Amino acid sequence: MPELAEVxxxxxxxxxxxxxxxxxxxxxxxxRIYRDCPAPALRILKGKKLLSSKAHxxxxxxxxxxxxxxxxxxxMSGKLSTSSTDHEEQKHDHLIIRTKKAALIFNDYRMFGRxxxxxxxxxxxxxxxxxxxxxxxxxxxxxLVGRHPRKPLKALLLDQNACPGIGNWMADEICWRMGIYPGxxxxxxxxxxxxxxxxxxxxxxxxxxxxxxxTASKDGFAPGSYVxxxxxxxxxxxxxxxxxxxxxxxxxxxxxxxxxxxxxxxxPTCQPS
DNA sequence: CATCATGTTATAAT
DNA sequence: CATTATAACATGAT
Numbered sequence: 046m047p048e049l050a051e052v053x054x055x056x057x058x059x060x061x062x063x064x065x066x067x068x069x070x071x072x073x074x075x076x077r078i079y080r081d082c083p084a085p086a087l088r089i090l091k092g093k094k095l096l097s098s099k100a101h102x103x104x105x106x107x108x109x110x111x112x113x114x115x116x117x118x119x120x121m122s123g124k125l126s127t128s129s130t131d132h133e134e135q136k137h138d139h140l141i142i143r144t145k146k147a148a149l150i151f152n153d154y155r156m157f158g159r160x161x162x163x164x165x166x167x168x169x170x171x172x173x174x175x176x177x178x179x180x181x182x183x184x185x186x187x188x189l190v191g192r193h194p195r196k197p198l199k200a201l202l203l204d205q206n207a208c209p210g211i212g213n214w215m216a217d218e219i220c221w222r223m224g225i226y227p228g229x230x231x232x233x234x235x236x237x238x239x240x241x242x243x244x245x246x247x248x249x250x251x252x253x254x255x256x257x258x259x260t261a262s263k264d265g266f267a268p269g270s271y272v273x274x275x276x277x278x279x280x281x282x283x284x285x286x287x288x289x290x291x292x293x294x295x296x297x298x299x300x301x302x303x304x305x306x307x308x309x310x311x312x313p314t315c316q317p318s
Numbered sequence: 319c320a321t322c323a324t325g326t327t328a329t330a331a332t
Numbered sequence: 333c334a335t336t337a338t339a340a341c342a343t344g345a346t
Contacts (some may be wrong), residue, residue, distance in 0.1 A: 048324055077342075103325075121325050122343080138344085155342050157325055173346075196336065205326080212324045282324095308322080 047103060047119040049175070049210025049247060050254035054274065055125040056098055056105045057255070058149075062127065065144035066094050067109070076139040077121075077156040086162055088144065095149075101172050102209025112164050120157030126150045175209050176247035186236040198234060200305035201229035208243060212283055213307045218246045220311060221281045221292075226318040227304045227311055250276060270308065285310035 047055060070091055072084040093109040100106070105125075107115040117125070117130040132139065132148035140160060151160070174180035191206045193200075198240045202208050202216035210267045211219070222242040225234065254274045265299040282301075284290040292312035300313045 051324070107332090118325085121323070152346070155323090157327095157341070159326090193335070202335080213326050214330095307325090 047123065048212035048215050048250070049100070049102060049177070051101050052105060052119065052210070053251060053255040055119060056100045058125050058127050059095070059107060060098050062099060062147055062149060063095055065146055067091050067142055069141075069143040070143060070214065071134065071138075071141040071143070073176050074247055076153075077160050078123075078151070078153055078160050078298065081159055081161045084160075084258055084275070086285065087115070087160070089113070089162070095142075095144075100229035101169055101309075102175060102205055103212070104169075106163075106169065112166055114163040114168060114258065116161040116163060117151060118159045120153060120159065122155040122156060123158030124149065126152065127278060141242075150151075151245050172205055173209060176211065176243045177251060181240065181244060182242055183237060186240045190231045190234055190236050190239065192231035194230065196231050197228045197305050198223075198225055198239075199230060199307070199312050201239075202243070203305055203307065210247065211307075215246050215250060216307075217285060217310050218276075218281050219243050220309075220316060222246065226316045227309050228318060232252045253277060256297035281312075 056236065067090045067123055068086050071272070072079070072087050074084040076084070090109055092111075095114065096108045096110070099108045102117060105117045109115065117123075121209060128148045128150060128168070130143065130148060132150065134140065135152065137154040138150055139153045139156075144150040151158070171188055174182075174185060177193065189201065193207075199216050202211045203213070217227065219239075219242045222245065223238050225238075253276045257296070279293045284293060285299060291297060292299060292315055295312065295314050297312050297314040299309060299310050301310050301311065
């Protein structure tokens, strides 16, 4: 499910409980999401306060002390939600962090998501710039494109070291805005166009998906409700999965195929191969 | 029953 | 060594 804007929205669910002390931690020790971290280790959070949080790409980091952070990745089907203190464990709830006011829940039925615990000051110190950051510069993109001349555009966009936070639908959206066939090789691309449209889609997604609903309600969201936050109708997003879906620009029927291991939708007219 | 899903990663191949 | 391609992971919806 989650790309950078959905991840940011998920982070904000738990972020509503910054400042609250942790009274209990329920874990499912066998769940695959704990493959990087023994589940019982999470009990160290008990008695600590959730101080702050941030996101980078598709990762979230929840800070409980200067050198104690919980990292969460949602994988394909992970969800963060909050519920009342009497929340009873639902199917595929793998982690429930309890405070006096709420239950913070991580649910993931496919278990491609993951949990990590960090005991250093800044576990993300060496991360590459995100598309929405000013550091996502033209020089940076030139370097990326130059390093991957035989890589398809779509594969570059999906590379989390290159474009952190971009996933399948945003990658298609970016290719479509560029007017470039997703299988086009990086060697043939204009780095300025890659930068421009990647930033447009990243910033637009944050605005439409992450921010919009945050002002819609002040007392939280029902679990999963945020998935209804979607980009506008003139984005490819709204048309790419409909059968017989058409290009919002030229109304041609969209094409579909697997590119860079993922199902890809594009407009054969606006993005000729 | 077969196919597909907004993701990553270990391993192979070039 | 660096870059690129593919299979595997687990569950549910269609």
